[in-house]
Amino acid sequence: MAGEITETGELYSPYVGLVYMFNLIVGTGALTMPKAFATAGWLVSLVLLVFLGFMRVCDWDLTACLCPSKESFMTTTFVVEAMAAANAQLHWKRMENHQKEDDGDSSTASDSDSLLQDSHERAEKRPILSVQRRGSPNLFEITDRVEMGQMASMFFNKVGVNLFYFCIIIYLYGDLAIYAAAVPFSLMQVSCAIDNDSCGVEAHTKHNDTDLCWGPLRRADVYHIYLAVFTLLLGPFAFFDVQKTKYLQILTSLMRWIAFAIMIVLALVRIGRGQGQGHPPLADFSGVRNLFGVCVYSFMCQHSLPSLITPVTSKRRLTRLVLLDYVLILAFYVLLSFTAVFCFRGDSLLDMYTLNFARCDVVGVAAVRFFLGLFPVFTISTNFPIIAVTLRNNWKTLFHREGGTYPWVVDRVVFPTITLMPPVLVAFCTHDLESLVGITGAYAGTGIQYVIPAFLVHCCRKDTQLAFGHGTLNKHRSPFRHTFWVGFVLLWAFSCFIFVTANIVLSETKL
Template sequence: MAGDITETGELYSPYVGLVYMFNLIVGTGALAMPKSFATTGWLVSLLLLVFVSFMSFVTTTFVVEAMAAANAQLHWKRVQARPEEADEDSSSSSDSEMLTQGSYEQAEKQPILSVQRRGPQHLFEITDRVEMGQMASMFFSKVGVNLFYLCIIIYLYGDLAIYAAAVPASLMQVTCTTGNDSYGVEGDTKFNDTDPCWGTLRCVDVYRIYLAIFTLVLGPFTFFDVQKTKYLQILTSLMRWVAFTIMIVLALVRIGQGRGEGHPPLAALAGAKNVLGVCVYSFMCQHSLPSLLTPVSRKRHLTRLLGLDYALVLAFYVLLAFTAIYCFRGDRLLDMYTLNFARRDVVGAAVLRLFLGLFPVFTISTNFPIIAVTLRNNWKTLFHREGGTYPWVVDRVVFPIITLLPPVLVAFYTHDMELLVGNTGAYAGTGIQFVVPAFLVLLSRQDTERTFGEGTQNPYRSPFRHISWVGFVLLWALSCFIFTTATIILKETEG
């Protein structure tokens, strides 16, 4: 996410893109959602979830429009740089034919002819992958670009802290035993930090031992370049959907047998801050849209595709959260939902209990190095000076250390997943998901008018094109900031 413009690579169909986007959105946030729903009440949580889903869809269409505007600027610069190619390409195939065939390079060689025949509309085709950082560089001021990178850096720090806490917490819950309960026995499986675990070691001590091992094993990847392979993506996606399916089916069976323990309240506003942050975090995808949507081969109905994806994700979240809060008692729901299936009366097979308990360990561990390298590169981009290079020590030692150390320290002091996910979503998540897309679409529209003239139509313009929608999104983002901050201050005052 350092802001590079790259070629799209291998194209895929809109339906494959739909699956990829679904997998991108549904992640760690879904595991923290049931606890937040139980704490806040099912009605308040449902209303917030639906509204955040809608607002996230609005800003997703904003990002798509900005992507098209950025592509138009790049294509127009190519037109101006090589006008002599217009005559040579006059007998070539049309842009639409070549785009259907996936040959973007050929399509970009005949811009002048296309402009003469149909105007600049074809310039908006999303053929170059322009990451959000590059769009910020194109449309924002210098201050705006720096603020963007600070926002994405804070968000990635939150991501890493969540990952660094989730894996050791899962291992601790799976392996610890207490004087009153043992893992997998019917009853309460929620351990307090001060409960004994291994002999004289408390649960919090074991958690920190696992955190140290996690840091020593995965931390060194921060010092090198890492790329997620296609097969690793397939494996982690498969594990995720197997785990989610098992949990939903087991919860439905338990409820159907009349063994559901949950009696969630209608509303409990005290937990609204956390459920707001969790919902925002759970719909986070805007920063990855350029990499995800640019390779889609046919983008004619891209907005409909996005709307369908959001509807499916919303339905899945509702199913997961409601089966959870009616299957388990609210005061016994754990921060990581998978760990609630540790009881033998819920899951009889030991293999399934172990798989669900360790599921976050496998999936999150594979993502940690990727996020860490992304954060490190964003730090380097933020301080980069044109034509300058970093000394080896700064490049290979300082940047990795400032990337790895803060999230590990946060995870050392707390493994409260609801708190970590909620605050990450409510602050940095709100900035990336709402504030940045709103300003991107606003400034990209102004840039398009200056370049191509007033009244130029972007074929990928958002259906929420009126300026009042931008204002509404920014007002919502400001409300999230104020509400979250006021709730924290009030809680500290009461404490």
């Protein structure tokens, strides 16, 4: 399954890469999806989820874009094509450097026979290099891990690079705010249920933050106490580097799949016994705003594609494997959300779906109730330090000057502080996870999932033509190679931005 270890990491088979991508995408967003489904209606939710995941085409030419025979995830293929173009440029620079070194070595030789032999060798190399520069598919082999930030610096101008980092930073801030709110919220729900009802029925009931939890302490007070403890325990990791988390990630992935399997099975059992209480509407467009953001957030993986795809040993059928991954993820989301909305009443579904199982009539075993209730605490807590360090490093890259270094205070205090404080303040003000996920996905998520890949593939195609000539074949080019698809993605992203903003304004006006 795993092969040799190179500078790109440990190599693995395409199917292991498929599992890694599945684990990356299916995370916190999946836990907020059932409530979003119940709010927007199951039919609208299903249509939007499918549309955001796939585009239907039969021929990759513009004239045949409506024929329904094959599906592919468009912007993921855009990122893969940009990765291949970036690798081609890196490979070509290496080849040119080798040629210069060979020329330099031969010029210092004193032996005339050796000089003659070297000149013949260079003559043999140059035609090969010129052929490769005109478009050898080997140049586009994805062997180097080129992160999105590096691709942005290669294909974008200075303004584009700054906008890229701004979008990534806003998204990571949203991620951290979601994590900082989810853990204290779950702890508050479970601990208040234990205090008020030993069976845990209270965890399933809707509450106001002013309701009492521990003696004179309100639920909001308990939430803020947990938030302070969470910040004090995990916040310091933002000031250091987080490494060697492989086995911790394996453990959390195992816990995640056990939790998801338990929830799906329990919901199916209740529905099968006729105990399902959910009667979701077909459509309720007032809930589409949050649903859109949740769906975008739940399919996010573009920012991590270089780390996932580069170590794959065989990339010959990469597009098909990505397609298969999204089909499986779509099926999983539909199964989880549909069992939830038909098992529980829409008005009783909580932002964090695991908390709906903290009831004796749903789960008879106390250990399982506590495991599901505290599941977000364990899994999210392991991801928070990694995301925090990633955000801190992006801040450093954004303000980095060539050849310059940061003072110790700026490097070790200022950057970690501006990384940690904003999401903690947001979590202090609200624990509305559905809105946090919806806004993060609808704005920053739209930029990462649609806008950045579209501009990346457009710019990399122009650079490839300039560097290697017209007619160059990128072996990993997107099936959506017509310029129309780039414009379509950007138009869709702009429409989503306008729709979500108008929906928020209208919601605030009604309030």
